[in-house]
Amino acid sequence: MDLATFAQFALSGLTTGCVYALVAIGFVLCANVSGIVNFAQGEYVMVGGIVTAGLASLAVPLPVAILVAVFLGGVFGFLQERVTVAPVRRAPMFLQATVALGVAVVIQSAALIVWGKDPYGLSGFVGDDVFVLLGAYLPLQALFVWGATAAFVGAAFYLLKFTELGRAIRAVAINPGAATMMGIKTGRMSMLVFAASGAAGALAGVVIVPITSASWDSGLEFGVKGFTGAIIGGFHSPFWATAAALGLGVLESLAAGYVSSEAKDIVTYGVLLAYLMIRGGAFLRGRRVVASTGGH
Amino acid sequence: MSGLILRMAAGVVLLTIGLAPAARAEDLVIGGIGSMTGVAASFDRAVVEGIQAYIKVWNMQGGFKGRHVNLQLLDDESNAATAVTVYRKLVEDKSVGIIIAASPSQTLLAIKAIADDYRVPTIGSATVVQLAVPPAKYFFRSLPGTDAYMLTLINWVKAHGWMKLAILNPSSAAGQSEAGLLKKDAAAAGVQIVAAERYNDTDTNFTAQLVNIRNARPDFFYCGIIGGPSVTIFKQVKQLHLTMPIALHSSAFNPNFYRGIGGVKEADGVYSPVERGGMAGSASGLVAKLYKEASDAMGHPATNLNTAGWDTAMIVAHAIETSNDTRQGILVALENTQDLPVIGGLVSYGPSDRRGKDERSVGIGRLTDGHFVEAK
Amino acid sequence: MTSMLDVAAVSSGYGRTEVLHGVSLEIGAHEIVTMLGANGAGKSTLLATIMGVVPVRSGTIGFLGEPIETADTAAIVRRGLCAVPERRQLFGDMTVEENLLLGAYGRADRSPAALRDDLDTQYQLFPRLRERRRQSAQSLSGGEQQMAAIARAFMARPKLLLLDEPSLGLAPLMVEQIVQCIVDFRARGGTVLLVEQNARAALGVADRGYVLATGRITIAGRAGDLLANPAVQDAYLGGQGSGARAMEERIRARASSYNRASQPQ
Numbered sequence: 001m002d003l004a005t006f007a008q009f010a011l012s013g014l015t016t017g018c019v020y021a022l023v024a025i026g027f028v029l030c031a032n033v034s035g036i037v038n039f040a041q042g043e044y045v046m047v048g049g050i051v052t053a054g055l056a057s058l059a060v061p062l063p064v065a066i067l068v069a070v071f072l073g074g075v076f077g078f079l080q081e082r083v084t085v086a087p088v089r090r091a092p093m094f095l096q097a098t099v100a101l102g103v104a105v106v107i108q109s110a111a112l113i114v115w116g117k118d119p120y121g122l123s124g125f126v127g128d129d130v131f132v133l134l135g136a137y138l139p140l141q142a143l144f145v146w147g148a149t150a151a152f153v154g155a156a157f158y159l160l161k162f163t164e165l166g167r168a169i170r171a172v173a174i175n176p177g178a179a180t181m182m183g184i185k186t187g188r189m190s191m192l193v194f195a196a197s198g199a200a201g202a203l204a205g206v207v208i209v210p211i212t213s214a215s216w217d218s219g220l221e222f223g224v225k226g227f228t229g230a231i232i233g234g235f236h237s238p239f240w241a242t243a244a245a246l247g248l249g250v251l252e253s254l255a256a257g258y259v260s261s262e263a264k265d266i267v268t269y270g271v272l273l274a275y276l277m278i279r280g281g282a283f284l285r286g287r288r289v290v291a292s293t294g295g296h
Numbered sequence: 297m298s299g300l301i302l303r304m305a306a307g308v309v310l311l312t313i314g315l316a317p318a319a320r321a322e323d324l325v326i327g328g329i330g331s332m333t334g335v336a337a338s339f340d341r342a343v344v345e346g347i348q349a350y351i352k353v354w355n356m357q358g359g360f361k362g363r364h365v366n367l368q369l370l371d372d373e374s375n376a377a378t379a380v381t382v383y384r385k386l387v388e389d390k391s392v393g394i395i396i397a398a399s400p401s402q403t404l405l406a407i408k409a410i411a412d413d414y415r416v417p418t419i420g421s422a423t424v425v426q427l428a429v430p431p432a433k434y435f436f437r438s439l440p441g442t443d444a445y446m447l448t449l450i451n452w453v454k455a456h457g458w459m460k461l462a463i464l465n466p467s468s469a470a471g472q473s474e475a476g477l478l479k480k481d482a483a484a485a486g487v488q489i490v491a492a493e494r495y496n497d498t499d500t501n502f503t504a505q506l507v508n509i510r511n512a513r514p515d516f517f518y519c520g521i522i523g524g525p526s527v528t529i530f531k532q533v534k535q536l537h538l539t540m541p542i543a544l545h546s547s548a549f550n551p552n553f554y555r556g557i558g559g560v561k562e563a564d565g566v567y568s569p570v571e572r573g574g575m576a577g578s579a580s581g582l583v584a585k586l587y588k589e590a591s592d593a594m595g596h597p598a599t600n601l602n603t604a605g606w607d608t609a610m611i612v613a614h615a616i617e618t619s620n621d622t623r624q625g626i627l628v629a630l631e632n633t634q635d636l637p638v639i640g641g642l643v644s645y646g647p648s649d650r651r652g653k654d655e656r657s658v659g660i661g662r663l664t665d666g667h668f669v670e671a672k
Numbered sequence: 673m674t675s676m677l678d679v680a681a682v683s684s685g686y687g688r689t690e691v692l693h694g695v696s697l698e699i700g701a702h703e704i705v706t707m708l709g710a711n712g713a714g715k716s717t718l719l720a721t722i723m724g725v726v727p728v729r730s731g732t733i734g735f736l737g738e739p740i741e742t743a744d745t746a747a748i749v750r751r752g753l754c755a756v757p758e759r760r761q762l763f764g765d766m767t768v769e770e771n772l773l774l775g776a777y778g779r780a781d782r783s784p785a786a787l788r789d790d791l792d793t794q795y796q797l798f799p800r801l802r803e804r805r806r807q808s809a810q811s812l813s814g815g816e817q818q819m820a821a822i823a824r825a826f827m828a829r830p831k832l833l834l835l836d837e838p839s840l841g842l843a844p845l846m847v848e849q850i851v852q853c854i855v856d857f858r859a860r861g862g863t864v865l866l867v868e869q870n871a872r873a874a875l876g877v878a879d880r881g882y883v884l885a886t887g888r889i890t891i892a893g894r895a896g897d898l899l900a901n902p903a904v905q906d907a908y909l910g911g912q913g914s915g916a917r918a919m920e921e922r923i924r925a926r927a928s929s930y931n932r933a934s935q936p937q
Contacts, residue, residue, distance in 0.1 A: 130535045168777055174766065183750065211501075218498075261504060
């Protein structure tokens with residue numbers, strides 16, 4: 001096993017894993033803050049990619065296309081929360097999940113109507129050249145993927161850990177009832193988190209589209225893998241979700257390279273199954289109730 | 297901007313055609329199914345362009361016994377189920393004597409499966425072996441079979457002394473049938489397959505497969521991309537510095553592909569087993585004349601996909617001209633077609649032969665500026 | 673004595689169930705008022721209704737002379753009404769200090785300096801919390817958690833503090849400490865509504881008290897009067913004489929009937 005080959009598999013897997021990670025963070029934040037597993041999360045990747053590539057093909061300058069795409073992701077996330085999450089907040093969980101799936105279908109169909117069925121490709125932000133790292137050839141665009149992911153994840157962690165807003169978001173995730181008592185508007189936090197998750201997904205789509213192209217149905221794969229990463233990460237902490245999703249991307253790529261390309265999904269879902277069997281129903285615990293009953 | 301507008305306009309036109317009242321009674325109606333939208337659209341649109349070009353020329357020359365020829369084209373949206381639905385719609389139209397289908401192999405297999413139930417002669421422009429073997433009485437294939445393409449490729453590779461071959465095919469039935477044929481032909485020719493990788497159409501990262509291929513150090517690499525993520529794969533082939541000579545499945549080459557990879561120049565030097573028809577620009581005699589006619593009708597040099605459509609329409613025209621324009625008459629005329637010269641070679645059918653063209657119609661093209669030139 | 677909180681004929685509940693039926697009570701500035709009641713009497717619902725978490729169905733709530741029955745919780749907290757919910761309800765994964773800072777979320781002045789000052793004040797009040805400020809809240813003992821919950825409420829700079837069963841599950845020594853803390857808060861100018869089952873401790877510190885039973889105020893009066901009231905003694909002070917014995921009888925009877933029922937046939 002030579003290093004260059006290993007690096008090639010691992011680093012290209014890391015690039016895909018970055019997209020999974022941005023999706024997984026969205027899943028975890030939305031689930032913990034609003035109590036809804038947002039199955040439309042992957043569609044924001046598609047929206048980001050297809051809007052950027054679509055606008056670029058209409059000769060819109062790339063930076064403008066990127067900003068519009070990320071902004072639209074945020075707006076769609078916000079609208080999803082207001083229109084389809086807030087009104088069913090007290091509905092049973094299966095109903096909320098079904099509504100989220102419905103949103104995914106609506107976004108896909110809308111993309112199909114607006115952009116048609118053809119995949120949209122885009123050249124790399126700084127061309128389609130490559131660079132060499134540890135003997136692995138990687139597209140320059142991978143740097144944008146890594147950079148955007150690191151920037152978003154870093155900003156999210158800073159926000160959650162060190163700002164008042166972040167503390168409020170975490171408080172709602174841990175104990176919405178007590179958070180309300182502190183004067184935190186839980187509905188507003190839910191809105192914010194959906195908008196941020198939409199923007200995160202769109203950002204992932206924007207940076208990955210030069211590598212993968214985008215079409216109306218390309219969000220599903222990212223959604224499923226991001227969801228898997230979120231589950232393996234425990235569906236509670238954005239940190240573990242990010243780590244698990246990145247690991248999933250790398251693992252998938254190593255499995256495809258060292259075992260066979262069919263083994264890729266077998267390994268991915270094998271890991272998921274093993275995890276679920278070990279952790280037994282862990283992912284149903286979308287929102288953890290803190291046991292703070294006293295006693296000595 | 298103009299691209300999008302054109303596409304919208306095309307959509308409106310298609311819709312209008314789909315909703316248009318039945319053609320004028322005196323028209324000769326040919327049924328048409330095409331993947332005008334969806335994943336297969338990028339190459340099947342080019343095939344349909346060839347079909348329409350032939351019908352345009354046919355009408356300019358007076359049509360069928362003075363009757364205007366009208367192609368009633370319906371979009372199957374690159375979806376086999378939709379194709380079956382629109383096929384039934386065409387069959388119900390009694391004025392339709394024959395149906396031309398420009399769709400991917402999987403879709404055409406679905407149509408082939410029901411063609412004998414509806415007893416309307418149907419001709420499909422795709423390459424998969426199973427379209428003609430075993431034969432369905434009412435279904436004809438207009439292109440050479442995948443077996444012919446793969447045999448030609450292996451023989452050509454061997455002739456260059458390239459004895460180590462790597463292949464990458466989609467996991468789909470069509471992709472794996474191609475891979476199976478390559479392995480069989482390679483074994484017979486003594487060419488060694490040093491890497492046989494596969495991928496799913498939904499994949500976005502092909503590094504693993506391509507690195508394994510690179511590490512296997514093949515003399516030649518055949519990439520059987522059939523639709524799907526052709527741009528992504530081709531970009532990654534270049535980015536991973538796979539420098540051996542490479543051939544792509546001919547369906548990969550279309551405007552979307554060239555735009556996605558950053559221009560036609562990016563694909564210069566890539567090989568592809570293609571119908572000779574697409575390389576007929578340099579030919580002579582009848583083939584050159586037909587090729588020029590096709591190119592003039594379309595306003596640009598015909599590609600191999602264009603000529604595939606043109607040839608299919610030509611076969612249909614021959615069957616109609618030599619029959620009485622009934623479904624049974626056209627069927628008999630098709631079965632009696634022997635060595636009909638078209639751009640891509642000679643077409644023959646028989647009472648139980650539905651293959652159309654054979655390996656004589658296949659050559660290895662080398663891409664130069666977006667066009668295939670017969671490779672040495 | 674000016675009225676600080678004025679609850680007038682308030683009804684509220686969840687879904688189709690009405691829990692409070694026309695509850696009225698009044699709390700004056702700098703008073704400590706206690707609300708006694710058995711489990712399920714509606715005490716916590718009353719707090720949730722005052723805090724705007726459960727909507728008011730009829731009646732009015734006035735705070736410092738202004739109606740708040742339609743205001744949302746955030747607005748109520750900003751006016752200086754603050755609750756320490758039953759069972760502490762700390763944010764278990766977060767550190768003690770983060771919990772305290774969240775207490776200040778709803779107030780107007782949140783400048784870093786002011787927050788620093790107020791944290792310091794809490795740490796002086798509860799030195800244990802200073803030691804544990806970097807620990808997660810769920811790692812604290814029950815008593816420490818109650819201190820953290822009260823300190824978190826103080827961070828909001830409340831004018832009126834609503835405490836829901838602060839003595840629940842605490843050892844007597846710890847209960848005393850909590851009671852002291854309430855008295856000190858009043859001495860600093862605060863007002864308290866203390867919801868309790870531990871009537872002895874509550875009435876010991878309160879000026880006045882109410883008894884809530886099945887969603888209605890049944891008894892109201894000065895703390896001393898309530899302590900002397902036989903009905904209160906029977907129900908909430910463990911009774912004296914016959915009352916306590918009667919209750920013991922009832923419990924025994926229940927237990928034996930339960931045992932019979934659960935024996936295999």
